[in-house]
Structure formats: C-alpha cells, structure tokens
Amino acid sequence: MDYKDYYKIMGVDKTATQDEIKRAYRKLARKYHPDVSKETDAELRFKEVGEAYEALKDPEKRAAYDQLGENWKAGQDFNPPPDWDAGFEFNGGGYTEGNAADFSDFFESLFGRGASAGSAGYQHAGYQAKGEDHHAKVLIDLEDAFQGGSRSITLQSPELDNTGHVVTKQRTLNVKIPKGVKQGQRIRLSGQGSPGMGDAPAGDLYLEIGFNPHAIYRVDGHDIYLDLPITPWEAALGASIKTPTPTGTIDLKIAKGTISGRKLRLKAKGIPGKTPGDLYVIPQITLPPADTDVAIELYKKMEQELAYNPRSKLGV
C-alpha cells in the first residue's frame, strides 16, 4: 500500500487553514469533475481529491493524519504504525462529499470503512432496494455502427465478498452493438448493474458509445466527414473521382471549378438509421510538386499564359 500525500493532492501547505482546504477542494472538484473535465484521468483525480478532502476537512482526521509524521513520501510503501491513532476519536458521521466506495486502501487502513459511513451519496440513501445502476463507456469502430457487431468489454466494479470485504471484481461482457449507433448514445443492459437488496431486481448497466478515431473519416452525430485530396486540373475541369465511403468505393462527380473546402453532401451515406446521416466530402486541392523538369516547365507555362491574379481583391 502506498502512502498518499493528501496535502500535495490538494495543492495546499501543511499549514493551510480549514477554509483554504475547503476552497482548494471546491476548485479541484470543479476542475476534475468527470462530467465537466475532458482530461482522460479526470475521474481518478476527482476521486483522489475527494479522498484527500475527506481526510483533511475533519480536524480530527487531519490531526491524526499529520501525526503520521513528515517522513513519508507519496508512493512510499506504507503500513500504519501501531496505535498511530491513539487518542483520536473518529465519529465519522455527517455529510461527506466523496463516495466512500471509491476510497483507497490507504484511506481505509487509517480511518476504516466506517469512517465515512455517513455518505450522502444518493445511491445509498433511503428506501430503494433495486440495485444501483452502473455506467460505462465503450469505444467502437465506425465500421461497427454501419454493420453492427459485438464488442467484448471488461468492467471493474467493487463488490462485497463473503467476508464482507470490498474486492474489485472484473467481469467481461459480450455486448451486441446495434447498427446505427451514434456518438454519445447509450445502450441499456437490464439487470447488469449491482444486485438488488432482498428480492429486488438488479440495477441496469448503461453503456455510452464513443468512437475510436478513424484513419480517414470524422464523425459528427449521424454524419461523416471525409477530406478528399484532388488535383488542380480535377478541380478546374471537373472529374469523376474514385472516393472511399464506409460502405465501399464510389465514383464521385466533381463539378467544374470546384473550390477547396466546399462540402459536397452525399445524402444518406452516413451512419444508417431511421433517419440516416449524410456523408460530407470536403475536396482539398493539392499541388503537384515541381520536382522534375517537365513539372517546372508546365508551371512556368501556366505563369506565362494564364493571366491569373489570386490577390486582385486585396488591391495589389
């Protein structure tokens, strides 16, 4: 078990006042809240901060934690010295911001699981006997949204074992990905959440769909975007161009005088569904390099024979 430096996690001095600790917590909680933050480790950081605050906001726990001494470094292997908490009383009641189930072994070895039994988390409160719902994200490939498919996902969830200890259980589920899913949409798996209390049914598992980045396509809702490189002569003269789409290569007509970046919409070629999305092709005119005599000659010829000033609107 690693020693955790709660002051460092909170970014405050050991001499910080309770008020400073509270303010630091509020700030960090907003910054790392998983619903707000886009950082990948936000959830982890949020839990860490919640745990640090749980230890430091209560003057008794904080004093006991301080008592552990100055010599511990974060990450160092830690076992609480015997009687370290002698003379401290943890009543453990009252409002707590964190979800006690998320606290680390380090926290539990110091303050025990009961120390935060007063958790005000909605899930634990009250009369409800149905199991807790679980939420998870699953990343799929764009192709899965077109063809449908199945994904094997591994979930970790804390559960109570026979002796009443919390263990992290891993389970693997095979889930069917229906055709036509879009970014952010959810799949509900009935009865795959936490077991219910008594005879009550288990909670549900909600899977939120996300897409792995694709090598050539970008996804927005039901719509798909593709950058299509074209030559200057294809753009100027018009052409029929072989274009990839998620359902296979097509011949795309490019109009005479096509401009870079002007979207071409291919109706209903996006993600399928009751209202299928569209595929947007964005032509990008690319210049052939002038790296051979022939190419240089051609560019020079254009320079001499085409009276073209792209800067005429700039007045020069």
Place this chain on the structure above:
Amino acid sequence: MTQTTLNGILLDEHTELTLNDLCRACSTSAEWVIELVSEGVLEPVNYQQTQWRFTDVNMQKAQTAARLQRDLGINIAGIALALELLDEVETLQAQLNCLGLNDE
C-alpha cells in the same frame, strides 16, 4: 470460455421514460425532476399532458445534473447554466473535430 452475447436496448429519441423511471435512474425525488423541468433543463416530450414522458437525452441530462449537485453542491439554476455551457463546449469541439482542427 463460452459467452452469451448480451442484447441491450438502444436508447434514442424514441425511447420514452416516465417520471418514475427518471426518478429511479437518478435516485431522486419527483419534486427535484419537476424543478429541473420548470428551469427548462429537462423537456418532457408531451409537456401539456399529465403523464410526462422523457427521452434518453433528458435522462442523461438529469443524471449529470444529479452528479453535479451531489459532487459540487450546485443549485438548480447553476446546474442549468453548467449544462448549457457543457453542451456548447461539446458542440464547438464537434465542429473543431469536423474541421480536422482538434489535436486530441
């Protein structure tokens, strides 16, 4: 290892949830949901009728709202504002993404 493939329900704009479903999913009270509706955060598909129905988008919003309130102590008006801004950020990020400008 043999494993059965689970068939879930795809939640979309056609999925309809009752007030009760929504309360249970957020572990909250009907009063709290009604407050979110009157703040304009949630919009039942049939606002005029007595038996409200909600889409999954509303449920996601309500769940986020519940987490924001629990974890950050934000009140309903603050939640409404935060959700609107989060929506806007998401839209802008999607637009950046479509322009190929997102370095993520």
